[in-house]
Amino acid sequence: MTKTSKAANSGVDALLGFEFQRNCALYLLLNNYAHISSREFFLCIEHHDDFLFCYRSDCLSNIEAIDSYQAKKLSGGIWTIDARFAEIIAKMLDVGNNLRSDPAPKCKEYTHSLTFISNTDIKLSYSPKKEEKQKGKTDIIYLLNEQNSKSRYEDIPEEIKNKIKEKVRDHCTKESSTYHDTEFCNLNIQWVDFPRNKNSQKDILVGLMCRTFPHIPDHSAAVELLLSLFRDVEAVYNQGKIINLLDETKRIEGNEIKKAIKIIETEQKAFKLWRANSTELAQKFRIPIGVQTSHENHIRNAFELLKDMSNNEHQTIKTFIKENNYALNFYSYDEMFDAYITDIKNSNNINLKDIDIFFAALCAFVEHHSEKSK
Known part of the structure; x- marks a missing residue:
């Protein structure tokens, strides 16, 4: 069943705020182009989540896997397990549930991942209560930065996982929204080495384009052409605020990207x-x-x-x-x-x-x- 979302077009109403997400999507595409382009895929922008990499089966009729991304930047400070972080994770778990129920045909072995990605350091910490400290428990800090850039939720220390779950559950109770506990197994948290300034981000993308396609002299023009494809799809409204993977107007086909290149x-x-x-x-x-x-x-x-x-x-x-x-x-x-x-x-x-x-x-x-x- 297709789902009507109040926030279905929120990104379209705030296109200026989507520049980081758009650049981040291209960063991931170029950084993993050999792997991604070896499969039949399409990219969705502002559709269920900030962006999705959707992979089809060889017969092209079914979706076999989706990598969903919630890309966020933070001005000042670092990410911690606070109310804002809990709200984002709750939304991502909801996205996972929506992807599973989306009417687009899927393979029997269908899987998806839900990745929170940011260019700001992420500090996940747990402080034991007084009685726990008396029993020998100590503070636990789990950092995601240039030294530890990506982690599955399942691999995070148990105490921190429980703290995240508690915060997300509290958020869902406060907002009277559904708490999708079963989607935590698909959750990933990733730090990405990507500048804060948009011009510096463009420089990184041009450098990646140069390494991926060294024979193209004008790498800046190539980056701008691909970003223009993203902008065209990003600016399309979800009709009736209904989010559906079958909506081709919200897709950039992998073949279209390959054709542009x-x-x-x-x-x-x-x-x-x-x-x-x-x-x-x-x-x-x-x-x-x-x-x-x-x-x-x-x-x-x-x-x-x-x-x-x-x-x-x-x-x-x-x-x-x-x-x-x-x-x-x-x-x-x-x-x-x-x-x-x-x-x-x-x-x-x-x-x-x-x-x-x-x-x-x-x-x-x-x-x-x-x-x-x-």
């Missing part, structure tokens, strides 16, 4: 091909100096036009080049693209300038034949 990689290959042969290509196709200096914009525009299925002329160029690899027939790129332009114009009615046909041909060639021509 592939587009970035393909654009960079086109830039590289142009720069390596710009002198010959500019002379051959009489490309003005102003266009040469802004070649990146012309290449990006050409890629956009090639993606537009309603643009018949660019689709004609794309299809012709996809079906004809001239890389094995010529010894230089200027000769090859000259042949492409001549043959495309002779066999089709193309009402574009040669310079526009050239950039379309350059992009289509890189997209379909750059690997084959190596």
Whole structure:
């Protein structure tokens, strides 16, 4: 049964406050990209929890696992077992129950994890009562920081676990909400090495992008493109305040993320091909100096036009080049693209300038034949 949530769109009403969660989601994605991208997955933003990594079975029809995250930053101080912490944990346990009852089809072996994640140190402590101290019990402190970054709830000392449960139970009683004790076994607490300042967070993401995809020259643009995908989904309201994993408008498909990265990689290959042969290509196709200096914009525009299925002329160029690899027939790129332009114009009615046909041909060639021509 789908559940109506009073807070279903709270994140949409406070988009400015979601920047940390959004950046944190991308941080986790890039930090674990090899593992995550090896599975069929989709990412939900502001849907049940701050963000979810949902993994499908091989048949793609069922969800086999979900990693749910409640990402919080704290200005000043450290996290302790107080009323605010108890409220967050109570919400996460409720999320676990909601995920289990969500109508999206799941595998028989379905599992989920619920992770509280923060870039602020987390100090979980227990102080024995006076009579307990007299019997030899001592204070217990459990820290999550750069030296101990993640822990399952089950692995935390028993006294601290009981204290957390007591605080959460008290919160649920006070708020007249349901206390989902059985979800504690899915709870994780994680400290993440992520700066507080948004510009510093962006620098970390760019560095991660560089390490994950070293062959992409413009890592900052790549990060911004992926963040824009997150923003688009994050800004969609949960219709009727109903949260449902079947709602595709709240998803970013794994294939969409992979496609975005592939587009970035393909654009960079086109830039590289142009720069390596710009002198010959500019002379051959009489490309003005102003266009040469802004070649990146012309290449990006050409890629956009090639993606537009309603643009018949660019689709004609794309299809012709996809079906004809001239890389094995010529010894230089200027000769090859000259042949492409001549043959495309002779066999089709193309009402574009040669310079526009050239950039379309350059992009289509890189997209379909750059690997084959190596």
